[in-house]
Amino acid sequence: MNVTLRQLRAFLAVHQEGSFTKAAETLHITQSALSSIIKELENNLELGLFDRSTRKLETSEAGRNILPAVIRMLDEMDTLTNEVKGLKELDYGKVRIAVAQQLASVELPRIISMYNTMYPQVEVSMIDCGVEKIQDIVSSGEADIGIGPERKLQTSLSKRLIFSQPFHLATLPSHPIAQGGRIRWKDIASLELITLRGTFTDLLIENLMRDSADYIIKPKHQVNFMSTALSMVKNGLGVTLCLPYAFESVKQNELVMVPICDPIIYRNFYLYSSKNREKLPAVQKFIDVYLKHMHFDRALE
Amino acid sequence: MNVTLRQLRAFLAVHQEGSFTKAAETLHITQSALSSIIKELENNLELGLFDRSTRKLETSEAGRNILPAVIRMLDEMDTLTNEVKGLKELDYGKVRIAVAQQLASVELPRIISMYNTMYPQVEVSMIDCGVEKIQDIVSSGEADIGIGPERKLQTSLSKRLIFSQPFHLATLPSHPIAQGGRIRWKDIASLELITLRGTFTDLLIENLMRDSADYIIKPKHQVNFMSTALSMVKNGLGVTLCLPYAFESVKQNELVMVPICDPIIYRNFYLYSSKNREKLPAVQKFIDVYLKHMHFDRALE
DNA sequence: AACATTCATAAGTTTAACCCATATATATAT
DNA sequence: ATATATATATGGGTTAAACTTATGAATGTT
Structure with missing residues (x-):
């Protein structure tokens, strides 16, 4: 028994139109094709779905019995296609x-x-x-x-x-380097530097040229979180490296960011x-x- | 977009088996055929259903999204076939x-x-x-x-x-004709006959030979319901024609039935x-x- | 690096779906 | 009764779809 959606749609169309000929039109197939589709469905189900003569057609008792299930079935298919449409049209997901x-x-x-x-x-x-x-x-x-x-x-x-984003130095506004507008990597060597432990700093070292890297490789303090570093800076314990995206945090700590150049390193x-x-x-x-x-x-x- | 049940079944099989090759086996088709069925489904839905390489396969986000609808759909189909089976097996209807x-x-x-x-x-x-x-x-x-x-x-x-069933005469047990065991149509002419109005009697007249029909064509009383006729018989107003199936009613009225012969007429x-x-x-x-x-x-x- | 496994693709064959033409049946009109 | 119009069924031939076999391409494993 291999019932297809096509067959069910054909069944429903014939039921609704009350005629093979009309149903065939709405399905855009020939009456002949529809006739054999229904025949096939009836063979599949081993059940007569229509009581038909050449002059009268009505849905049989059995046909009326399966009708609700057929409609549910086709509705379920609509649900599925709508869901797919939703997924594609972004009103779902x-x-x-x-x-x-x-x-x-x-x-x-x-x-x-x-x-x-x-x-x-x-x-x-x-x-x-x-x-x-x-x-x-x-x-x-x-x-x-x-x-x-x-x-x-x-x-x-x-x-x-x-x-x-290019690396900056976060510092107290009162600090001398805050006045210059920018600072060079080699100038950092003379400052008390606070760095982040882990990849943030390790990667930077890789990015920097060998000699420049030396300037940050021996920091005064090492901490785990940027928030800690900024807090330390605020309390005068030194300066720290940061990126522009942290602007809000820097501002909240009443600090300023100074771009670092020579070279400008981007993260x-x-x-x-x-x-x-x-x-x-x-x-x-x-x-x-x-x-x-x-x-x-x-x-x- | 013409999604078929075959495609949905294929989709479900691949999802469940986690492999085209295995799913193809359970579906009893070649891997190649399954491949193109899924491809077709994906084209129909314009949606990738599996993230697949030659070595790994997993159901995509979109696939997981439509999965419940697909399962509902196929369940609905099972419901339908079960209903049909029920109709045929007489546990439904x-x-x-x-x-x-x-x-x-x-x-x-x-x-x-x-x-x-x-x-x-x-x-x-x-x-x-x-x-x-x-x-x-x-x-x-x-x-x-x-x-x-x-x-x-x-x-x-x-x-x-x-x-x-052959026509009988319903009568009081005390009546002389109740003794004979049977009675002839022409003997009815001498009795006070109660008949039913309508087809019950008209048809009988057609069935009887012309001369026999005369015996009942002018009844003493005509009533509409058999129950009335029997009640009248019980009260001694005459006799009435009836059929064996009314045995219970006759008995309840304390009457007896006498078969009428010459000829025996069946209803x-x-x-x-x-x-x-x-x-x-x-x-x-x-x-x-x-x-x-x-x-x-x-x-x- | 060679191998085994898995999915994709191409070519060819089988199957089924469909259209056209026509037969058959029946309600309605004559 | 008979003819007519209208509806479904059927048969033949064509087109399209589905499947299988064979092969290719990609990738994890040994």
Whole structure:
């Protein structure tokens, strides 16, 4: 017994039109074709669905009995196609974003809000996490995309540059270097430097030329979180390296940022996503919106 | 967009097996065929359903999204086929019987009860009505079958003889003719006869030979209901014609039935059903049971 | 680096779906 | 009764779809 949707649709059409000929027209097939489709359905079900002569047609008792199930069936199909349409038209779906905790409060809330207005049916959730967890969360499927600084790329993921920011020095406004407008890497050697433990600093050392790296390689203090570093700076314990995206935090601590030059070193931020997994339209669209409305400058790769 | 059940079944199989190759085996098609079925489904939906390489396969976000709808859909199909199976296996359906009120209390309750035991899921309902309404009720579709005495057959109906009964005379046990064991038509002429108005008597007149008919053509009383006639007989107002199926009523009135001979005239009872409408298996089976377990003798057509 | 496994693709064949023409049946009109 | 118009059924031939076999391409494993 292999009942097809085509057969069910034909059955319903004949029932509704009360005629093979008319039903064939609405189905845009010949009466002959319809005749054999119904015949086939009746053979499949081993049940007569219409009491018909050449002059009269009515749906049989058995036909009336299965009618509700047939209608449910075809409705279910409509539901499915609507759902698919929804997925494609972005009034349905989910976007889950893993983002470095430091970045979570900066641009994303504004953009998520904007996206929500454009596609109110799409649910957007943000997973703020440690920088080092971003790739894991994306590759495990917990998040659709991840946003964070450059890191060694896992093989299952692909990355896309979203913005680059030059390193700054955060310092008390009263400090002499706050007056110069900018500072050179080699000048940092003479300051009491507070650095972050881990990849943030390690990567920078790799980026810097050998001699420049020396200037930061022996800091006065090493801490784990940027918030701690800024707090220490505020209390006169030294200066720390930071990036423009942390502007709000810096301001809240009543500090200023001074760009570091010679050379200008950029820290890249990427959008991570799974190489294999196909993105939902809702997700793809979120990426588009994010890239378009992000205020940070994008810079060299 | 023409999504087929085959495609959905293929989708589900691949999701469940986590592999095209294995799913193809369970579907009893080649991997190649399955590959193109899925491809076609994805084209139809314009949506990637699996993230696949040659070494890894997982259901995509979009695939997981439509999965519940697909399962509902296929479940609905199962429901339909089960319903059809039920219709055929007689654990589902309805039997509606139009029956002459006089017959309703005689054999049918016993047979309906028996049928209920055999097919408990089938709902049997009896419409007891006037004899003249039986054919109308069947041809209008209110009832599946009708049971009643011979009448002019409507063109949309077909009839089938179920039993025949010879005419009797109902009389007080004290009456002289009650002693004889039987009576001839021409002997009726000398009695005070009570007849029923309408077809019951008219048909009899047609059945009788011309001269015999004269004996009943001028009755002493004419009434509309058999119950009235019997009541009158009980009160000594005369005798009346009746048939064996009314045995219970006759007994309740403390009367006896005397067969009428010379000639023995039979009244035929038929089962009426629609010529065009296909009978539900439940209905067809009821007819079989009825004919088999009916106690009345069947006689000549 | 070679291999085994898995999905995709191409070519050819079988199956089924469809249209056209025509037969058959029946309600309505003559 | 008979003819007519209208509706479904059927048979033949064509087109399109579905399937199988064979092969190719990609990738994790040894």
